[in-house]
Amino acid sequence: MSALAATRVLVTRPAAQAQAWCATLAEHGFSSVAVPMLELVPVSSAEQVEALKARVLDFDHYQKVVFVSRNAVAHAMEWLDAYWPQLPVGVEYFGVGSTTAQALHELDMPISAPGGAMNSEALLLDPALQADQVAGQRVLIFRGVGGRPFLAGELERRGARVDFAELYERRHPEAATEQLRAAFADPEVWQQKQIVALHSGESLHNYRLSLNELSQNAADASLAQALEQLPVLVPGQRVTDLARELGFAHILTAENATDASMLATLNQY
Numbered sequence: 617m618s619a620l621a622a623t624r625v626l627v628t629r630p631a632a633q634a635q636a637w638c639a640t641l642a643e644h645g646f647s648s649v650a651v652p653m654l655e656l657v658p659v660s661s662a663e664q665v666e667a668l669k670a671r672v673l674d675f676d677h678y679q680k681v682v683f684v685s686r687n688a689v690a691h692a693m694e695w696l697d698a699y700w701p702q703l704p705v706g707v708e709y710f711g712v713g714s715t716t717a718q719a720l721h722e723l724d725m726p727i728s729a730p731g732g733a734m735n736s737e738a739l740l741l742d743p744a745l746q747a748d749q750v751a752g753q754r755v756l757i758f759r760g761v762g763g764r765p766f767l768a769g770e771l772e773r774r775g776a777r778v779d780f781a782e783l784y785e786r787r788h789p790e791a792a793t794e795q796l797r798a799a800f801a802d803p804e805v806w807q808q809k810q811i812v813a814l815h816s817g818e819s820l821h822n823y824r825l826s827l828n829e830l831s832q833n834a835a836d837a838s839l840a841q842a843l844e845q846l847p848v849l850v851p852g853q854r855v856t857d858l859a860r861e862l863g864f865a866h867i868l869t870a871e872n873a874t875d876a877s878m879l880a881t882l883n884q885y
Contacts, residue, residue: 751775
C-alpha cells in the first residue's frame with residue numbers, strides 16, 4: 617500500500633457534493649469514506665417562504681447581488697427561474713470564492729469576484745464594492761438562514777442598504793452519528809492514517825456534535841476519544857480558530873475550501 621493509499625479521508629460534505637470529492641481523492645491515491653455532516657434543507661415555513669418570495673419579486677430593485685456559495689447559487693436559481701425567466705438588466709453579480717464564481721459563470725451571468733482566499737474578506741476587496749461604488753445602492757445577499765453577518769455589516773458601513781434572501785437551513789443530518797460509528801466499526805481501518813476533511817465551520821460544528829453524541833454512550837466513548845485526536849483538515853484561518861475553540865488539537869489549514877486547495881494541503885501533509 618502506497619503512502620497516499622494508506623491515508624483515508626473522512627469526507628463530510630453534503631451528500632450531493634461528497635461523491636465528486638471522493639472521486640477526486642481516489643484520482644490522487646487517497647481512499648475515502650463519506651459521512652455527510654451537513655444537510656441543506658430549503659426554507660419551508662410560511663413566514664420564511666413569503667419573506668424569500670418578497671425579495672425575489674423585488675429583484676429588479678437591487679443594483680448588486682451577492683451569492684455566498686455554490687449552494688446559494690443553485691437554490692437561488694430555482695426561485696429566479698420561477699419569477700424572472702429573463703433577468704433584469706443593470707444588476708451586478710458577485711460570488712464569494714472561486715467555486716461560487718464558477719457556478720455563476722456556468723450560468724452565463726456576468727460576475728465580479730476576486731481570486732485568492734475563499735471568504736467575504738476577499739470579496740470586499742473588489743473595486744466594485746468599495747464605498748464610492750456602493751453608497752446609496754441596494755444589495756441583496758443570497759445565503760442560508762443565519763449566515764455570517766460580516767459581509768452585510770461591512771457593506772452597510774460603506775453606505776449600502778443590504779437585504780438577505782435566505783434560501784435554506786443547515787442541519788446536522790439525522791443519520792450522521794450512526795454513519796460515523798459505522799465508518800470506524802472495522803478495526804482494520806485503523807491501520808490506515810485517518811484525516812477528517814471539513815469544508816466549513818458548520819460541518820465542523822456538526823462533527824463536534826456527533827463526537828459529543830458518541831461520548832454520551834459508554835460503548836462509544838473510546839471511539840469518540842480516538843476520533844477527537846484525528847487531524848482535521850479545514851479551510852482558512854477563521855475555521856482553524858473555530859476548530860481550536862471546539863477542542864481539536866491537530867489542525868491542517870488549507871487556503872480555502874476548493875478541492876484544489878484542500879487536496880494540496882493533504883499532499884503536503
